[in-house]
Amino acid sequence: MRWETDVALAEHTRYRIGGLTPRFGRPETRSALANALKDSHPVRVLGWGANVLVSDAGVNEPVLVLGGEFAHMELGDHWIEAGAAAGLPTLAGEARRSGRADWSFLEAVPGSVGGGLRMNAGSTDTGLWNRVRWAEAMTPEGEVVRLTPQDAHPTYRNVTVADSWVFLGARFDAVPGDAARIDKQHLERRRMKVETQVYDLPSCGSTWKNPGEPWGSAWSIVDRVGMRGARRGGAQITERHANFIANLGDATASDVWWLMAETRRRVKDQIGVDLEPEIRLWGFAPDELAAVGGDE
Ligand SMILES: Cc1cc2nc3c(=O)[nH]c(=O)nc-3n(C[C@H](O)[C@H](O)[C@H](O)COP(=O)(O)OP(=O)(O)OC[C@H]3O[C@@H](n4cnc5c(N)ncnc54)[C@H](O)[C@@H]3O)c2cc1C
Structure with a gap:
């Protein structure tokens, strides 16, 4: 397997958002994967990137996407x-x-x-x-x-x-x-x-986990605190489904992050619930992660 350098993760995520990884590889066999893992530690593994928000600064770790015999x-x-x-x-x-x-x-x-x-x-x-x-x-x-x-x-x-x-x-x-x-x-x-959901714009699907009873679904909580339809830069909490944040075309990771942090702050203040992200956040600083309830 050949490592590529400085690859933009926006090209590998459904969101079309995200900075660089210093090294990127596509192992196609078990032995290539084993070598890549021994070669670099730690690594991050990406699938289709349908559930990952990569920061604008990118990540420090090498990233692997499996292919070949793994398909x-x-x-x-x-x-x-x-x-x-x-x-x-x-x-x-x-x-x-x-x-x-x-x-x-x-x-x-x-x-x-x-x-x-x-x-x-x-x-x-x-x-x-x-x-x-x-x-x-x-x-x-x-x-x-x-x-x-x-x-x-x-x-x-x-x-x-x-x-x-x-x-x-x-x-x-x-x-x-x-x-x-x-x-x-x-x-x-x-x-x-x-x-009921959003398939025509890039997103990661449901942003927050449902907090469970007695609060109900995450989308209804986001709605209650007035964030349905909220927009920041090129990102928007969709009108159709308040638990989806879409990239309208030129969203940055910090646009999406801001909408998450603002939603979480309002939900905590007004309802007393700590929302937990369903999406994975890569390459964010500890204080940024704390503001959205994430833990890498
Ligand atoms: C429109 C839309 C609708 C969605 N609806 C649903 C839904 O109904 N139900 C649902 O559960 N999800 C839903 N999602 C979220 C997403 O589809 C799932 O989370 C899916 O499992 C993501 O797969 P992925 O390959 O894109 O994972 P990625 O986003 O690439 O990665 C997600 C996590 O898995 C890890 N990972 C990836 N591959 C491997 C591997 N081979 N070994 C170990 N770790 C790995 C990554 O490191 C990361 O932590 C939706 C998303 C969108 C955009």
Whole structure:
């Protein structure tokens, strides 16, 4: 694998925002990844960048994006195996086309399988780890570890697997079901997401985690403190969905960060809740992270 120098992460994130990484590599095999990890420590791994806001100053660490053999997908009689670089939409599509039950929760979730495993991506009540039989990850020393859901302790948009471990792929339960019913469920889920969320502008999806009862969903809290539609530079909290912050074209990371910090301050003052970001923030200073409730 060849390292590239001074690569703009804006080109690799869905937000189209973010400064430079000093070194950027695309390992396509396990041995290339193991070498890259031994070569540089720590590194950051990016999937599709659909859940990461990179600061305007960029990051100090090298960044890896998996490709090649990590994009594989294989269909078994009761399972689907997918590499970390395969797309979540491809996985959801494969489950739908092959008539596998209970995969509609993954419809219209942009990203890679690796990012989805790290984030336990999915709907409010079902995450990717609800379907994992086993997943494999590589440690910084290049050792491959096989994990079950019991090892990963999945919770809402989180797992306890060390941030320094790189997911390689997973085998998922995919049990055949009623094809017509499955098709309908996928279409319905997609329609609901596309109608209520924002797919035509760059964003990272839901900015904040839902704080749970008795406060309800994050979007309703953002709305209550008057931040729906708020704009800063090229970034806007969308009118359609108050938990989405869109890049209108020329947003900087500090525009998005400002909207987050202002929302969080108002929510704390007016409702007494500490909002917690669902998106990952890379390359921000500790005081900037504290203002938005982030912890790198
Ligand atoms: C329009 C829109 C709708 C969305 N809807 C949903 C939704 O319904 N449900 C939901 O859960 N999310 C949703 N999201 C967020 C996003 O789709 C998910 O978080 C997805 O899992 C991100 O995958 P990614 O590959 O882009 O991860 P990235 O954004 O690239 O990375 C996210 C995190 O995963 C880590 N990571 C990436 N690859 C690996 C790897 N191979 N090994 C270890 N760590 C890795 C990164 O270091 C980072 O910490 C939405 C986003 C958008 C833009």
